[in-house]
Amino acid sequence: MTWTIVVGIKQVPDADEVGIDPDTGRLDRASAPAVMNGPDRHALEAALTIRDAVDGEVIAMTMGPPNATSILEEAVAMGCDDAVLISDRAFAGSDTWPTSLTLARAAAELGADVVVAGEETTDSSTGQVPPGIAAHNGWAQLTYAEAVDPRPEEGRLVARRDVEGGYELVAAELPVVVAVAFGEFDPRPAPLHRKIYGENDFEPTVWDAEDLGIEDEVGLDVSPTSVGRMETVDPVERKNEVVDDVDDLAEAITEVTA
Amino acid sequence: MTDDGPAIDPGEYEDVWVFVEEHDGDVMPVSWELLAEAERLTEQTGDDLVALAIGEDLADVAEEAIARGADRVLVADDPVFEPYRADPYGEQFRAMVEERKPSIVLIGGTHTGRDFAGRVAVPAHAGLTADVTEIDVDDEGILQARRPAFGGDILATILCEEHRPQMATIRPGVFEAAEPDPDRTDGEVVEVDVVVDDAISEVLERSVGDTADITEADRIVAVGHGVEGDLEPARELAEALDAELAASRAAVDEGWIDGARQVGQTGKTVRPELYVAVGISGAIQHVEGMNKSETVVAINTDPNAPIFDHADYGIVGDLFEVCPALADRLGDEPIQEVVQ
Ligand SMILES: Cc1cc2nc3c(=O)[nH]c(=O)nc-3n(C[C@H](O)[C@H](O)[C@H](O)COP(=O)(O)OP(=O)(O)OC[C@H]3O[C@@H](n4cnc5c(N)ncnc54)[C@H](O)[C@@H]3O)c2cc1C
Numbered sequence: 001m002t003w004t005i006v007v008g009i010k011q012v013p014d015a016d017e018v019g020i021d022p023d024t025g026r027l028d029r030a031s032a033p034a035v036m037n038g039p040d041r042h043a044l045e046a047a048l049t050i051r052d053a054v055d056g057e058v059i060a061m062t063m064g065p066p067n068a069t070s071i072l073e074e075a076v077a078m079g080c081d082d083a084v085l086i087s088d089r090a091f092a093g094s095d096t097w098p099t100s101l102t103l104a105r106a107a108a109e110l111g112a113d114v115v116v117a118g119e120e121t122t123d124s125s126t127g128q129v130p131p132g133i134a135a136h137n138g139w140a141q142l143t144y145a146e147a148v149d150p151r152p153e154e155g156r157l158v159a160r161r162d163v164e165g166g167y168e169l170v171a172a173e174l175p176v177v178v179a180v181a182f183g184e185f186d187p188r189p190a191p192l193h194r195k196i197y198g199e200n201d202f203e204p205t206v207w208d209a210e211d212l213g214i215e216d217e218v219g220l221d222v223s224p225t226s227v228g229r230m231e232t233v234d235p236v237e238r239k240n241e242v243v244d245d246v247d248d249l250a251e252a253i254t255e256v257t258a
Numbered sequence: 259m260t261d262d263g264p265a266i267d268p269g270e271y272e273d274v275w276v277f278v279e280e281h282d283g284d285v286m287p288v289s290w291e292l293l294a295e296a297e298r299l300t301e302q303t304g305d306d307l308v309a310l311a312i313g314e315d316l317a318d319v320a321e322e323a324i325a326r327g328a329d330r331v332l333v334a335d336d337p338v339f340e341p342y343r344a345d346p347y348g349e350q351f352r353a354m355v356e357e358r359k360p361s362i363v364l365i366g367g368t369h370t371g372r373d374f375a376g377r378v379a380v381p382a383h384a385g386l387t388a389d390v391t392e393i394d395v396d397d398e399g400i401l402q403a404r405r406p407a408f409g410g411d412i413l414a415t416i417l418c419e420e421h422r423p424q425m426a427t428i429r430p431g432v433f434e435a436a437e438p439d440p441d442r443t444d445g446e447v448v449e450v451d452v453v454v455d456d457a458i459s460e461v462l463e464r465s466v467g468d469t470a471d472i473t474e475a476d477r478i479v480a481v482g483h484g485v486e487g488d489l490e491p492a493r494e495l496a497e498a499l500d501a502e503l504a505a506s507r508a509a510v511d512e513g514w515i516d517g518a519r520q521v522g523q524t525g526k527t528v529r530p531e532l533y534v535a536v537g538i539s540g541a542i543q544h545v546e547g548m549n550k551s552e553t554v555v556a557i558n559t560d561p562n563a564p565i566f567d568h569a570d571y572g573i574v575g576d577l578f579e580v581c582p583a584l585a586d587r588l589g590d591e592p593i594q595e596v597v598q
Contacts, residue, residue, distance in 0.1 A: 015408070015542065096388075097380065124407075125523060126388035131344065131376035140458040141344050143373045158462065163369050164286070165469030165518040169462040170343070182524075183511035224385035224421035228402065231413045236549045239570040242561075246580060249555070250587035252571045256532050256553045257477070257499065 001152060003056035003174075006112040007047040008103055008133070009040040009075060011068040012123040036071040038182070039118030045185035046148055046178065047116040048079050050157075054150045056113075057081040061106050063091060063099060069204055077190035077198035084110070088208040093220025100132025105212040107175075108137055114157060115177040119144065130179035140172035143179040268399070271361040271422040274300050276328075277351075278311045279366050280319050281342060287471055288366030290326055290435035292428055296364055297327045297436070299395045305361065306330055310354065312347055314340040324445030325438035331445060332358070336452040341461045342370055346454040348377025353453040355382050360423045362401050364393070367427040375427050385418025386425040391432045391527065401426065410546045431473030431527035431547075469518045470502065477501035477532045480521055480548070483508035484537020484558065484577055489515065491581035492536045498585040504528065506538045522547035537577045540565025557581065 013032035047058045060075035060083040062068050072083035086106055091098070107115045115134075120127035127143070134141035145159035146167065158171045162181050190198070209215040220226075243249050274296045279286040293309060300307045309323035310332040320331040334350050355363070355378055363378070365371040367389050379386035392404035392413070401424040403416045418424040472478060479496040481489060483506065496503050505515040507522055521528055523543040533551035537558065538544060545568050548554065556569035557580045566572045573580055 096376070096386065097383065100376070100380065120524070127372050128376045128379075128386060128388050131373060132380050134344075135348065135377045135380035141373070141377075142459075143344075144369045161369070162517055163464075163466060165516060166464070166466030168341070168464040168466075170459055171462055172459040183507065224379075224383060225387060225416050225418050228415035228417045230407075231415075233406070233410055233413050235411070236568070238554060238568060240566065240572075241570065242566065242572045242574060244573075246573070246575075246583040246587060249571060249573050249580075250584055253499070253532065253534075253555060253584075253588060 001055075003050070003054045003113040003150070003152065004111050005047045005050050005056055005058045005114045005116060006107045006110050007040075007043055007058060007060050007075070007080065008115060008117040008129070009044065009060055009062050009071055010037045010118075010121050011035070011062065011064050011071050012037045012121055015122040034067065034070075036074055037118055037121045037123070039120060039122070039180070041187040042182055042185040043116045043118040043180045044075055044078050044080070045187045046145070046180045047114075048188065049185065050114060050116070050148055050150050054152045059083060059110055061086060061103065061110070063087070063102050072204045073198035073202060074190070076202050077194040078188060079190075079194065083202070083204040085204045085206045086208075086212070087206060088218075090209040090215055091218050093223060094218050095223035095225045096126050096128040096132055097224055098218040098222055100129045101136050101214060102209070102212065102218055103129065104133040104136035105214055106207065107133060109212065113174045114150075115175070117177065117179050119179050119182045127179070130177050134177040137175070140176040141179070142170055142172050142176060144181045145178050146181045146184045148178060266420075266422055268361070268420070268422055271359045273306045273308050273360050274303070274362045275308045275310055275360040275364065275423070277363070277365045277371065278309050278319060278323055279368060279370055280311060280313050280316070281370075281466065282340070283315065283318065285319060285322070286366055286368055286370075286430075287435060287473070288368060288371075288428070288430035291430070291433040292364045292366060293323065293326050293328060294436040295393060295433040296362075299362065299393065302395055303399050308332060308360065310334075310351075312339050312350055320447045322438055324447070325440055325442050326436055327442070328445050331447050332450050333447060334450050334452055336454070338452070338454050338457065341464050343457055343459045343461060344374045344377055345459055346457045348374045349454050350452065351378045352381050354450055355384070355423060361399060362395070363423045363425045365425065365427045367429045371427050375425060379425050382423065383421055384423050384425050385416075385421050386427070387416040387418070388427050389523070390426045390428045393426065393428070400424070406546055408542065410542070410549060429527050431529075467516075470516065472502050472504045472519055472521070473526050473528055475502035475504075475528065476530050478504045478521075478528055478530045478551070479534045479536060480504040480506065480538060481509050481515065481536050482506040482538030483512070485509065485514070487512065487514050488578070491578055494585040495534065495536070495581045495588075498588040499532065499534070501532070501534070506541075506544050535565050535569065536581060538565055539563050540568055
């Protein structure tokens with residue numbers, strides 16, 4: 001049996017570049033360049049690692065605006081066999097419920113045996129989408145995975161999960177959604193010829209909500225949560241005193257602890 | 259299996275539930291933190307405070323939940339729940355939510371809590387807010403779940419007005435647990451029907467050792483990638499200060515220190531009187547977990563490290579020299595007596 005490994009990736013504003021609009025006090029995401037969510041690179045590496053161990057193919061999928069194609073090109077350059085862009089204005093305002101529904105439908109449509117995703121995104125950091133995909137499809141899930149061990153002969157995938165104070169080894173039946181712990185899989189560099197292919201020749205498959213049969217189940221209206229207020233929090237006032245020698249530092253600390 | 263039907267009647271939903279996360283009889287401290295905070299909400303809304311425990315042999319856990327303020331404890335007691343797996347837990351929790359219709363459900367933002375919260379929220383079409391650091395409830399019983407965005411510069415209030423339950427995972431360490439009151443025994447323990455008999459996952463091995471609770475520490479020495487695997491200088495400093503060791507995620511990922519000691523967005527929130535950051539750059543995800551500290555001290559070779567913007571006192575220097583020297587000075591000071 002060959003495995004279809006689908007890896008979910010997302011385009012996010014570069015976290016280091018996001019500023020706050022001084023007039024509105026709101027996040028100025030527009031000014032930040034759009035990049036691939038950092039943890040998703042680790043997910044890509046994990047997906048390719050699984051493919052290296054079993055017979056199969058890796059398909060990258062993203063839900064996002066048309067220009068999110070660029071991260072799919074990067075994924076293909078890294079070694080993904082194919083990629084799907086799921087794009088539709090109908091998705092606007094979707095919270096994690098319809099988002100995970102969309103990705104769940106796409107994964108099922110692609111015939112996924114394994115869905116790999118990053119632990120969370122740097123822009124919304126909910127970590128809810130991978131378990132949401134699994135829940136929508138009634139599939140098994142392995143989150144905070146630090147290592148993966150595909151066992152095609154058992155029809156299962158084993159992962160070492162990071163848990164508070166230790167780890168656990170969990171085996172899950174296929175299909176399974178794996179959310180990869182950030183920092184555990186060193187992303188491989190993309191070879192030049194793949195980069196050229198990704199940028200020049202590759203075209204992703206494009207799906208909209210109707211293609212997935214979910215046009216009435218996505219967007220703001222069906223999202224159970226909504227954003228109420230956004231408040232800017234005053235940064236914590238710090239003294240910002242840089243001292244020159246250890247004695248001064250010791251003195252400052254003693255004052256605090258006394 | 260999903261419910262795409264018309265919006266529900268929020269009036270049918272009542273009570274505040276707190277998930278009591280236990281592994282092998284040990285309860286995660288965040289559960290008791292949430293129980294105390296949820297009690298504050300129920301005082302406002304008049305709801306019952308309900309704890310729920312899923313696992314095996316939970317009599318002691320149920321008793322403690324009552325001693326810590328629960329009006330009622332729902333107990334799903336069965337070997338199928340030990341150790342934790344997302345699918346049986348999620349299925350059981352969902353059945354309980356469907357049958358008993360809670361208005362608010364709070365879950366600790368541990369790896370376990372964040373793993374299975376979605377297993378309930380998705381089939382129930384509930385609103386689920388992640389990684390919350392402040393909660394309140396308005397006059398209509400709408401949960402105001404606040405969470406930091408982008409390094410804590412923004413606090414977003416997430417609402418769930420037309421769906422129930424209103425669920426949130428809450429970061430460990432942000433609330434204070436109440437002391438158990440052994441005289442408080444009048445809570446009700448309800449054994450619920452176990453609806454699960456099968457699982458699509460299997461725990462092959464589980465190894466959990468030190469689950470240090472850095473959120474209780476008055477003083478913390480935290481190590482980052484800059485220590486390069488050598489914790490000794492920081493340990494020496496921690497000893498001189500009678501402080502707990504903690505770490506950035508980079509140090510945890512390298513395996514130099516246990517994940518239970520990670521500070522930050524995906525770790526714990528700490529608020530000690532003194533936080534010494536040793537070889538930590540000060541990434542936003544780290545600062546989010548430590549910026550409630552009273553006094554922050556940074557030791558870093560890079561004068562441009564962002565940690566200095568978040569520190570009261572900083573020294574530009576090599577930690578391998580600064581830490582031992584500092585430990586030496588502090589060890590000589592009368593500080594040791596003050597610590598007692
Ligand atoms: C989704 C997500 C969640 C995250 N959650 C967390 C989290 O909860 N907590 C967290 O901490 N991070 C988190 N991170 C990671 C975070 O972005 C940073 O990568 C991490 O905090 C960096 O750790 P560090 O400062 O120890 O390492 P580095 O950034 O590598 O910094 C090391 C520092 O040590 C200094 N140094 C080196 N040698 C010496 C020396 N000899 N003496 C003194 N100083 C020295 C360097 O100048 C540098 O400033 C998260 C990231 C993502 C994407």
